[in-house]
Amino acid sequence: MPNSYSFSSLIKACTLLMDSVFGKAVHGHIWKHGFDSHMFVQTTLVEFYSTLGDVSGSRRVFDDMSERDVFAWTTMISALVRDGDMASAGNLFDEMPEKNIATWNVMIDGHAKLGNTESAEFLFNQMLARDIISWTTMMNCYSRNKRYTDVIRFFHDMVDKGMMPDEVTMSTVISACAHLGALDIGKEVHLYLMLHEFDLDVYIGSSLIDMYAKCGSIDRSLLVFYKLQNKNLFCWNSIIDGLATHGYAKEALRMFDGMQRERIRPNAVTFISILSACTHAGFVEEGRCRFLSMIKDYSITPQVEHYGCMVDLLSKAGLLKDALEMVRNMRVEPNAFIWGALLNGCKLHKDLEIADIAVQNLMLLEPGNSGLYSLLVSMYAEVNRWSEVAKIRTAMKDLGVEKRSPGASWVEINKRVHVFAASDTYHASYSQVHLLLLQLDDQLRLAGYVPELESIL
Numbered sequence: 001m002p003n004s005y006s007f008s009s010l011i012k013a014c015t016l017l018m019d020s021v022f023g024k025a026v027h028g029h030i031w032k033h034g035f036d037s038h039m040f041v042q043t044t045l046v047e048f049y050s051t052l053g054d055v056s057g058s059r060r061v062f063d064d065m066s067e068r069d070v071f072a073w074t075t076m077i078s079a080l081v082r083d084g085d086m087a088s089a090g091n092l093f094d095e096m097p098e099k100n101i102a103t104w105n106v107m108i109d110g111h112a113k114l115g116n117t118e119s120a121e122f123l124f125n126q127m128l129a130r131d132i133i134s135w136t137t138m139m140n141c142y143s144r145n146k147r148y149t150d151v152i153r154f155f156h157d158m159v160d161k162g163m164m165p166d167e168v169t170m171s172t173v174i175s176a177c178a179h180l181g182a183l184d185i186g187k188e189v190h191l192y193l194m195l196h197e198f199d200l201d202v203y204i205g206s207s208l209i210d211m212y213a214k215c216g217s218i219d220r221s222l223l224v225f226y227k228l229q230n231k232n233l234f235c236w237n238s239i240i241d242g243l244a245t246h247g248y249a250k251e252a253l254r255m256f257d258g259m260q261r262e263r264i265r266p267n268a269v270t271f272i273s274i275l276s277a278c279t280h281a282g283f284v285e286e287g288r289c290r291f292l293s294m295i296k297d298y299s300i301t302p303q304v305e306h307y308g309c310m311v312d313l314l315s316k317a318g319l320l321k322d323a324l325e326m327v328r329n330m331r332v333e334p335n336a337f338i339w340g341a342l343l344n345g346c347k348l349h350k351d352l353e354i355a356d357i358a359v360q361n362l363m364l365l366e367p368g369n370s371g372l373y374s375l376l377v378s379m380y381a382e383v384n385r386w387s388e389v390a391k392i393r394t395a396m397k398d399l400g401v402e403k404r405s406p407g408a409s410w411v412e413i414n415k416r417v418h419v420f421a422a423s424d425t426y427h428a429s430y431s432q433v434h435l436l437l438l439q440l441d442d443q444l445r446l447a448g449y450v451p452e453l454e455s456i457l
Helices: 004-017 020-032 039-051 055-064 070-082 086-095 101-113 117-126 132-144 148-160 167-180 183-195 202-214 218-227 233-245 249-261 268-281 284-296 304-316 320-328 336-349 352-365 370-382 386-399 430-446
Strands: 408-413 416-421
Touching: 004 020, 004 039, 020 039, 039 055, 039 070, 055 070, 070 086, 070 101, 086 101, 101 117, 101 132, 117 132, 132 148, 132 167, 148 167, 148 183, 167 183, 167 202, 183 202, 183 408, 202 218, 202 233, 218 233, 233 249, 233 268, 249 268, 268 284, 268 304, 284 304, 304 320, 304 336, 320 336, 320 352, 336 352, 336 370, 352 370, 370 386
Parallel strands: none
Antiparallel strands: 408 416
């Protein structure tokens, strides 16, 4: 006769296979053989129905349980969290007689995935004990919400408290350094990896390659790449993208050829980097060939990012009619980036006819974007069509269009990233920076620098 271990193993198998029909049949046998009150068997059923997306089924099983341990409570809360029902998960969490670290982690992760950073922080601060998953989950929460300085702060706090990070934690921290452009902190994290003898696998390796490239140190990026014993697609994509971003188009193309020799099949992301490299270098024919090769040789359907690169490439080369034709023949709906690339090409080559078409489409997609109005104003000003400039200025005022996000600069000093927004006088070092900029301005003029004023007409 089957026992509790037989039934729990069967339900786990059904869960892994996503076999609802057989799983429900096994549930019937569980009831028939009197195991419907067995805690371990019932907990596997809660997980089974949850995995199938039947949270109400999970809840029925859970509510019928005469006895529940901490694992049963955590499994049910996990089911509600996966379903996005944080209110019910929170109520069950509050009812729970005894909580373990795993339960707290589940709740924190649920709030993090919904972007509710404050609730995640509140729960994290209430925890009496934390494990590496607790810290990493919170750091991922900050990363998802683009609070990269908090990711680095948490990493330092974790290390100071004697917690040993794992590979997932390190990848999250390295990614935060990449987004901030914090090269010194990135070097410090890399040193920590080496001192604590972390295995330089493809995940940490690709993160380091990407971080050094985005922080402006392509030499270090290449050094990490060549030191990697095993390289997967992510590693190759990271180095190709780094070379392309730094303007090393020929080297990026050579790296792509090397990747093919290693029999690593490129994906859609690889070709975005390749087409971007061609755009930076103005390799029009090379870009066209690679675009066609992507479709014919690799059966990759072009996405809006690939079309964006091609439109940008053709527009910068002055092939505006070809670019417009490509936009009109796209298999996907052109977005603001596509029309923006075309408009920038029109600005560069002073083509007001195609610029009008681009602007009309952009106004439909982004009616509140001040940038496209400013660009059109600049283009009309360059050809002395001041009446058109006045009309656009009036239209901007009537529509309430204004620049929402001021330009900003940031600098890393003593492992801390400082941000200076345009017209921002609140930073503690504002007066020093302002004085320094005035001195630099004087030195530039003495050196014979003449600013290009065409774009601010």
